[in-house]
Amino acid sequence: MDANEKRKVILENYSHPYNMGIAETDGYIKTNSNNVSCIDNIDLYVKIENDIIKDVRFTGEACAVAISSTSIMLKEIIGKSIDDVLAYTSQFKNMVDDEPYDSNILNNANVFDSVVRTGNRKVCAYLPYNALLEAIDIYKGVDLKEKKG
Amino acid sequence: MNREDFPMLKQDIIYFDNGATTFKPKCVIDAMSEYYSNYCANAHRGDYEISYKVDLAYESARKKVADFINASRDEIVFTSGATESLNMIANGFFAPILEPGDEVLITLSEHASNVLPWFKLAKTNGIIVNYIELDSNLHVSMANLKKAITPHTRVISLAGLTNVVGDIRPLKEICEFAHSNNIFVVVDGAQSVAHTKTDVKAMDCDFLAFSAHKMCGPTGVGVLYGKSELLESIVPTNLGGGMNESFDSIEEVYLKDIPTRLEAGTPNIAGVIGLGAAVDYLSNIGMNEIELCLIKLKKYLVEKLVTIPHIKIINEECESGIVAFNVDGIFAQDVAYYLNKYHICVRAGNHCAKMLKNAIGVKNTVRISLYFYNTEKEIDKLVELLQDKNKILNEMI
Numbered sequence: 008m009d010a011n012e013k014r015k016v017i018l019e020n021y022s023h024p025y026n027m028g029i030a031e032t033d034g035y036i037k038t039n040s041n042n043v044s045c046i047d048n049i050d051l052y053v054k055i056e057n058d059i060i061k062d063v064r065f066t067g068e069a070c071a072v073a074i075s076s077t078s079i080m081l082k083e084i085i086g087k088s089i090d091d092v093l094a095y096t097s098q099f100k101n102m103v104d105d106e107p108y109d110s111n112i113l114n115n116a117n118v119f120d121s122v123v124r125t126g127n128r129k130v131c132a133y134l135p136y137n138a139l140l141e142a143i144d145i146y147k148g149v150d151l152k153e154k155k156g
Numbered sequence: 157m158n159r160e161d162f163p164m165l166k167q168d169i170i171y172f173d174n175g176a177t178t179f180k181p182k183c184v185i186d187a188m189s190e191y192y193s194n195y196c197a198n199a200h201r202g203d204y205e206i207s208y209k210v211d212l213a214y215e216s217a218r219k220k221v222a223d224f225i226n227a228s229r230d231e232i233v234f235t236s237g238a239t240e241s242l243n244m245i246a247n248g249f250f251a252p253i254l255e256p257g258d259e260v261l262i263t264l265s266e267h268a269s270n271v272l273p274w275f276k277l278a279k280t281n282g283i284i285v286n287y288i289e290l291d292s293n294l295h296v297s298m299a300n301l302k303k304a305i306t307p308h309t310r311v312i313s314l315a316g317l318t319n320v321v322g323d324i325r326p327l328k329e330i331c332e333f334a335h336s337n338n339i340f341v342v343v344d345g346a347q348s349v350a351h352t353k354t355d356v357k358a359m360d361c362d363f364l365a366f367s368a369h370k371m372c373g374p375t376g377v378g379v380l381y382g383k384s385e386l387l388e389s390i391v392p393t394n395l396g397g398g399m400n401e402s403f404d405s406i407e408e409v410y411l412k413d414i415p416t417r418l419e420a421g422t423p424n425i426a427g428v429i430g431l432g433a434a435v436d437y438l439s440n441i442g443m444n445e446i447e448l449c450l451i452k453l454k455k456y457l458v459e460k461l462v463t464i465p466h467i468k469i470i471n472e473e474c475e476s477g478i479v480a481f482n483v484d485g486i487f488a489q490d491v492a493y494y495l496n497k498y499h500i501c502v503r504a505g506n507h508c509a510k511m512l513k514n515a516i517g518v519k520n521t522v523r524i525s526l527y528f529y530n531t532e533k534e535i536d537k538l539v540e541l542l543q544d545k546n547k548i549l550n551e552m553i
């Protein structure tokens with residue numbers, strides 16, 4: 008993909024974000040991620056069953072990169088196992104941090120590979136991932152307690 | 157004007173974030189570098205030639221700053237910046253005298269540094285923080301100020317010029333009214349001192365806080381002005397070298413007079429010298445000249461922006477160099493990134509005035525803050541880039 012096509016994908020996901028808005032919150036874990044310096048603010052609603060990400064939806068107000076990154080993240084993770092999602096997330100983090108990463112795993116999220124090199128945009132691109140990881144932690148915590156009980 | 161004085165302006169950038177910090181003229185940089193290169197010694201020692209020279213330079217900067225705002229030299233305390241000054245005022249002067257139920261009046265457009273120190277006193281002293289209602293232009297009117305005052309009001313703490321709305325407060329009138337009601341007035345001058353002539357005697361404020369870096373000076377240094385009888389009662393929170401006269405035991409500690417008593421430890425000597433140079437520099441241009449220039453530039457910018465249908469200006473009605481706006485349907489930060497591609501530096505966000513959203517219903521804005529070295533040509537370039545919304549949408553990524 009050349010720079011122009013990447014930009015198109017990002018903008019497309021910004022103008023038509025995937026799974027934005029939620030009607031029914033039962034069974035979803037809600038987490039928030041925000042960036043105080045630029046007021047990006049995203050709520051993620053994650054439904055996990057048997058270690059599979061069943062559904063994720065989001066609401067919030069944020070810049071084009073943060074919204075678009077959330078949209079693309081959702082497309083990439085829904086239906087996958089927690090382990091796969093964690094592997095994907097760690098590769099995305101490596102890309103954002105300018106560390107070596109496996110671009111095959113990132114699929115469409117590769118469109119952010121140059122955007123994250125400008126200014127603070129990497130914080131925006133990574134924003135939904137913070138919320139996602141927190142939701143997974145909460146799920147695991149709940150799970151552990153259940154197992155103990 | 158005076159662009160040639162600023163090394164940063166040799167770069168291919170347009171800098172519209174002067175409310176955050178201004179560029180430094182070469183004379184300020186030189187004054188600091190001259191201290192480090194030619195007479196680098198500690199202050200308040202004076203036992204040898206270069207150290208004596210430091211004392212002279214440091215104290216002469218104090219005199220310059222005092223003259224700049226029409227204070228006397230013992231009313232000028234050097235701090236690390238407006239934030240530290242405001243905290244010293246709240247913690248050192250007001251914390252010991254305010255009682256539960258006493259009220260401090262601020263507004264929703266204050267900077268965090270003029271909000272959070274009072275919030276802290278609300279927790280520790282049980283004081284009440286109340287807000288003067290802003291009028292439809294987001295300005296403070298005398299009528300609203302009078303309405304907000306109660307028999308418990310002890311302090312009014314306001315920015316002279318706010319950093320998002322850019323409105324200038326009628327401080328002289330406020331001080332007069334406040335004092336006739338036995339209310340103290342604290343002025344956050346972080347923006348105003350850089351933009352307009354400040355005369356603490358004419359204004360009659362009790363305290364004034366400001367930062368060197370927003371007025372062509374270096375970062376890390378600022379000023380706490382207080383009427384001398386009030387400074388006298390500030391309890392030093394920092395104790396140590398430089399501010400004591402002598403000590404032998406816990407019971408026998410003698411402190412120096414103000415202002416030195418409030419400057420514990422080795423001060424930011426280079427910074428203070430740089431501030432002195434900045435004050436000279438601004439005085440040479442003339443603060444009235446600077447103010448007129450900013451009003452003119454702002455007017456020029458606003459007249460062009462209002463013709464663009466997708467731009468909404470938040471603060472058309474203000475006589476300063478600050479313009480806050482939004483592009484319809486585009487997140488402020490995306491606008492800033494778009495402009496950055498053309499090497500235009502603007503700020504997007506809430507600009508540390510986090511409660512302002514409650515007053516204007518807009519969380520985020522793009523802020524242009526002008527200084528006298530900005531030009532109409534730079535403004536033309538900005539306006540040209542904002543004309544076409546599709547161009548912004550396409551290029552913001």
Ligand SMILES: Cc1ncc(COP(=O)(O)O)c(C=O)c1O
Nearest residue numbers: 237238239267269315319346367
């Ligand atoms: C109105 C106002 N008050 C206070 C401050 C704090 O100044 P400093 O960060 O230099 O302490 C600022 C800086 O942005 C400001 O604009």
